[in-house]
Amino acid sequence: MTTRTQVLVPIIIAAVIVGVVGLSTLPGDAKRASSEFPIGTIKIDDVVLQVQIADTEARRAGGLMFQDQLPYDEGMIFVFDQPGNYGLWMRNMQFALDMIWFDADGRVVDIIQGVPPCITVEEIISCDTYQPEGKASYILEVTSGFVEKYDITRDSILTVISI
Secondary structure, three states: OOOHHHHHHHHHHHHHHHHHHHHHOOOHHHHHHOOOOOEEEEEEOOEEEEEEEEOOHHHHHHOOOOOOOOOOOEEEEEEEEEEEOOOEEOEOOOOOEEEEEEOOOOEEEEEEEEEOOEOOHHHHHOOOEEOOOOOEEEEEEEEOOHHHHOOOOOOOEEEEEEO
16 A cells, blocks of 8 residues: 555655756746846955845845856855855856855855856755855855955955945
Protein backbone atom coordinates (compact mmCIF):
# COMPACT_ATOMS: atom_id res chain seq x y z
CA MET A 1 0.00 0.00 0.00
CA THR A 2 1.37 3.42 -0.99
CA THR A 3 1.53 6.06 1.74
CA ARG A 4 0.59 9.68 1.29
CA THR A 5 4.26 10.73 1.71
CA GLN A 6 5.40 8.31 -1.00
CA VAL A 7 2.99 9.98 -3.42
CA LEU A 8 3.52 13.62 -2.39
CA VAL A 9 7.33 13.75 -2.23
CA PRO A 10 7.91 12.92 -5.94
CA ILE A 11 5.15 15.34 -6.97
CA ILE A 12 6.67 18.17 -4.93
CA ILE A 13 10.16 17.47 -6.30
CA ALA A 14 8.81 17.44 -9.86
CA ALA A 15 6.94 20.72 -9.30
CA VAL A 16 10.11 22.41 -7.98
CA ILE A 17 12.15 21.19 -10.95
CA VAL A 18 9.50 22.31 -13.46
CA GLY A 19 9.31 25.72 -11.77
CA VAL A 20 13.08 26.20 -11.77
CA VAL A 21 13.38 25.13 -15.40
CA GLY A 22 10.48 27.41 -16.33
CA LEU A 23 12.11 30.41 -14.67
CA SER A 24 15.49 29.70 -16.21
CA THR A 25 14.00 29.63 -19.72
CA LEU A 26 12.23 33.00 -19.56
CA PRO A 27 13.40 35.39 -22.28
CA GLY A 28 16.07 37.84 -21.06
CA ASP A 29 13.87 40.93 -21.54
CA ALA A 30 11.05 39.43 -19.46
CA LYS A 31 13.49 38.63 -16.65
CA ARG A 32 14.99 42.12 -16.60
CA ALA A 33 11.62 43.85 -16.87
CA SER A 34 10.56 42.22 -13.61
CA SER A 35 13.57 43.61 -11.75
CA GLU A 36 13.43 47.41 -11.75
CA PHE A 37 15.62 49.00 -9.09
CA PRO A 38 16.27 52.59 -8.07
CA ILE A 39 19.80 53.75 -8.83
CA GLY A 40 22.22 55.35 -6.36
CA THR A 41 25.87 56.22 -5.96
CA ILE A 42 28.35 54.97 -3.36
CA LYS A 43 32.07 55.13 -2.82
CA ILE A 44 34.40 52.51 -1.38
CA ASP A 45 37.66 54.16 -0.45
CA ASP A 46 38.26 56.22 -3.64
CA VAL A 47 36.21 54.00 -6.01
CA VAL A 48 32.83 55.47 -7.07
CA LEU A 49 30.11 53.03 -8.14
CA GLN A 50 26.64 53.36 -9.57
CA VAL A 51 24.46 50.84 -7.72
CA GLN A 52 21.06 49.29 -8.04
CA ILE A 53 19.34 49.63 -4.67
CA ALA A 54 17.69 46.57 -3.11
CA ASP A 55 15.89 48.15 -0.16
CA THR A 56 12.70 46.09 0.10
CA GLU A 57 12.13 42.37 0.73
CA ALA A 58 11.00 41.84 -2.88
CA ARG A 59 14.02 43.64 -4.34
CA ARG A 60 16.42 41.86 -1.99
CA ALA A 61 14.94 38.45 -2.87
CA GLY A 62 15.39 39.07 -6.61
CA GLY A 63 18.76 40.78 -6.39
CA LEU A 64 20.87 40.46 -9.52
CA MET A 65 19.09 37.29 -10.70
CA PHE A 66 19.04 36.91 -14.49
CA GLN A 67 21.04 40.11 -15.08
CA ASP A 68 24.10 40.24 -17.29
CA GLN A 69 27.58 40.76 -15.85
CA LEU A 70 28.15 44.27 -14.51
CA PRO A 71 31.10 46.51 -15.34
CA TYR A 72 33.45 47.22 -12.43
CA ASP A 73 31.89 50.66 -11.80
CA GLU A 74 28.44 49.16 -11.10
CA GLY A 75 26.96 46.93 -8.43
CA MET A 76 23.94 46.26 -6.25
CA ILE A 77 23.63 47.44 -2.67
CA PHE A 78 21.29 45.66 -0.26
CA VAL A 79 20.02 48.05 2.40
CA PHE A 80 18.58 46.86 5.73
CA ASP A 81 16.73 48.81 8.45
CA GLN A 82 18.47 46.92 11.26
CA PRO A 83 21.93 45.34 11.44
CA GLY A 84 21.85 41.55 11.11
CA ASN A 85 23.59 38.43 9.82
CA TYR A 86 22.05 38.68 6.35
CA GLY A 87 23.02 35.98 3.91
CA LEU A 88 22.97 35.94 0.12
CA TRP A 89 22.47 33.17 -2.41
CA MET A 90 23.46 32.88 -6.07
CA ARG A 91 20.29 31.34 -7.51
CA ASN A 92 19.73 32.20 -11.15
CA MET A 93 22.84 34.38 -11.27
CA GLN A 94 24.60 34.61 -14.61
CA PHE A 95 28.10 35.50 -13.36
CA ALA A 96 30.38 35.20 -10.33
CA LEU A 97 30.34 37.90 -7.63
CA ASP A 98 32.39 39.43 -4.88
CA MET A 99 30.24 40.17 -1.80
CA ILE A 100 31.11 42.82 0.79
CA TRP A 101 29.18 43.32 4.04
CA PHE A 102 29.32 46.72 5.81
CA ASP A 103 28.10 47.90 9.20
CA ALA A 104 25.98 51.04 9.66
CA ASP A 105 29.15 53.17 9.84
CA GLY A 106 30.46 51.86 6.51
CA ARG A 107 33.14 49.60 7.98
CA VAL A 108 33.73 46.22 6.32
CA VAL A 109 32.26 43.32 8.28
CA ASP A 110 33.14 40.56 5.82
CA ILE A 111 34.30 39.93 2.24
CA ILE A 112 33.74 36.83 0.13
CA GLN A 113 35.38 36.77 -3.31
CA GLY A 114 34.64 34.82 -6.48
CA VAL A 115 31.28 33.37 -5.47
CA PRO A 116 30.13 31.13 -8.36
CA PRO A 117 26.62 31.35 -9.83
CA CYS A 118 23.98 28.62 -9.47
CA ILE A 119 22.67 28.16 -13.01
CA THR A 120 21.84 24.52 -13.68
CA VAL A 121 18.87 22.79 -12.06
CA GLU A 122 21.19 20.73 -9.87
CA GLU A 123 23.12 23.84 -8.77
CA ILE A 124 19.92 25.78 -8.06
CA ILE A 125 18.50 23.01 -5.89
CA SER A 126 21.68 22.82 -3.78
CA CYS A 127 22.72 26.49 -4.01
CA ASP A 128 24.59 27.71 -0.92
CA THR A 129 23.75 30.78 1.13
CA TYR A 130 26.76 32.93 2.03
CA GLN A 131 26.72 34.35 5.57
CA PRO A 132 28.87 37.16 6.98
CA GLU A 133 31.07 36.83 10.05
CA GLY A 134 29.23 39.71 11.74
CA LYS A 135 26.15 41.91 11.64
CA ALA A 136 25.76 44.22 8.64
CA SER A 137 23.48 47.03 7.49
CA TYR A 138 24.61 46.97 3.85
CA ILE A 139 25.77 44.31 1.44
CA LEU A 140 27.45 45.18 -1.83
CA GLU A 141 27.48 42.74 -4.74
CA VAL A 142 29.99 43.48 -7.50
CA THR A 143 31.44 41.51 -10.40
CA SER A 144 34.02 38.96 -9.28
CA GLY A 145 37.51 40.45 -9.34
CA PHE A 146 36.41 43.88 -8.04
CA VAL A 147 37.84 43.31 -4.54
CA GLU A 148 41.25 42.33 -5.91
CA LYS A 149 41.30 44.99 -8.66
CA TYR A 150 40.64 47.85 -6.23
CA ASP A 151 42.43 46.35 -3.22
CA ILE A 152 39.32 46.34 -1.03
CA THR A 153 40.20 45.13 2.48
CA ARG A 154 38.73 44.99 5.97
CA ASP A 155 40.05 48.54 6.38
CA SER A 156 38.05 49.87 3.41
CA ILE A 157 35.21 52.33 4.08
CA LEU A 158 31.81 52.61 2.37
CA THR A 159 30.51 56.14 1.83
CA VAL A 160 26.88 56.45 0.76
CA ILE A 161 26.52 59.35 -1.66
CA SER A 162 22.91 58.77 -2.68
CA ILE A 163 20.63 55.81 -2.07
